[in-house]
Amino acid sequence: DAGVTQSPTHLIKTRGQHVTLRCSPISGHKSVSWYQQVLGQGPQFIFQYYEKEERGRGNFPDRFSARQFPNYSSELNVNALLLGDSALYLCASSGTSNEQFFGPGTRLTVL
Amino acid sequence: EDQVTQSPEALRLQEGESSSLNCSYTVSGLRGLFWYRQDPGKGPEFLFTLYSAGEEKEKERLKATLTKKESFLHITAPKPEDSATYLCVLRRSNDYKLSFGAGTTVTVRA
Numbered sequence: 775d776a777g778v779t780q781s782p783t784h785l786i787k788t789r790g791q792h793v794t795l796r797c798s799p800i801s802g803h804k805s806v807s808w809y810q811q812v813l814g815q816g817p818q819f820i821f822q823y824y825e826k827e828e829r830g831r832g833n834f835p836d837r838f839s840a841r842q843f844p845n846y847s848s849e850l851n852v853n854a855l856l857l858g859d860s861a862l863y864l865c866a867s868s869g870t871s872n873e874q875f876f877g878p879g880t881r882l883t884v885l
Numbered sequence: 886e887d888q889v890t891q892s893p894e895a896l897r898l899q900e901g902e903s904s905s906l907n908c909s910y911t912v913s914g915l916r917g918l919f920w921y922r923q924d925p926g927k928g929p930e931f932l933f934t935l936y937s938a939g940e941e942k943e944k945e946r947l948k949a950t951l952t953k954k955e956s957f958l959h960i961t962a963p964k965p966e967d968s969a970t971y972l973c974v975l976r977r978s979n980d981y982k983l984s985f986g987a988g989t990t991v992t993v994r995a
Contacts, residue, residue, distance in 0.1 A: 805981075807983070809985075814987075816889075816986055816988055819982035830981045862926070864929070872919075873919065874983060875931055876921075876928035876930070878927055878928045879927065
């Protein structure tokens with residue numbers, strides 16, 4: 775079975791631009807969560823979606839937004855990029871158990 | 886506020902030299918404590934879930950244990966392929982997000 779997939783793998787943007795990151799969950803999983811991981815730190819929670827509804831939001835500015843589609847895939851959007859947004863963005867999916875399973879991540883570099 | 890503190894930050898081991906990683910936590914109502922392994926530039930890989938004090942889980946050379954305030958990840962006779970960052974993660978009751986520690990980076994030399 776395919777695990778969580780994310781695209782693109784790497785992305786380079788300049789300050790002020792907008793970016794869209796994509797995630798497909800494990801088949802049968804209805805919940806998707808997004809995390810930001812800055813180098814040398816543990817991941818920080820951004821959003822969780824379940825059945826297309828936002829179920830939780832971390833301490834991130836309104837420049838960050840997300841949505842979930844009827845097929846349970848998800849997009850994370852970041853507007854007005856700052857240098858500090860450079861990070862590994864992780865998507866995780868979960869089913870009926872407590873565990874979350876992570877994708878390989880998207881490495882975003884903001885210049 | 887939930888807190889997850891891992892120690893040491895880094896651990897260098899000789900192949901076959903067993904050791905333990907520590908995770909101390911404070912949370913109001915624990916739904917579950919998880920251990921993940923993360924290789925550089927990759928997403929975290931799920932290892933274990935622990936739910937209550939006294940619980941233990943094992944997988945190959947790894948064994949995770951849980952008390953009311955700490956969790957330990959024991960690595961027995963490690964091999965170079967066990968080199969990775971090990972993340973301690975908790976989930977609070979009535980919450981959906983995961984709270985991560987900063988991780989312990991383990992390097993095993995042949």
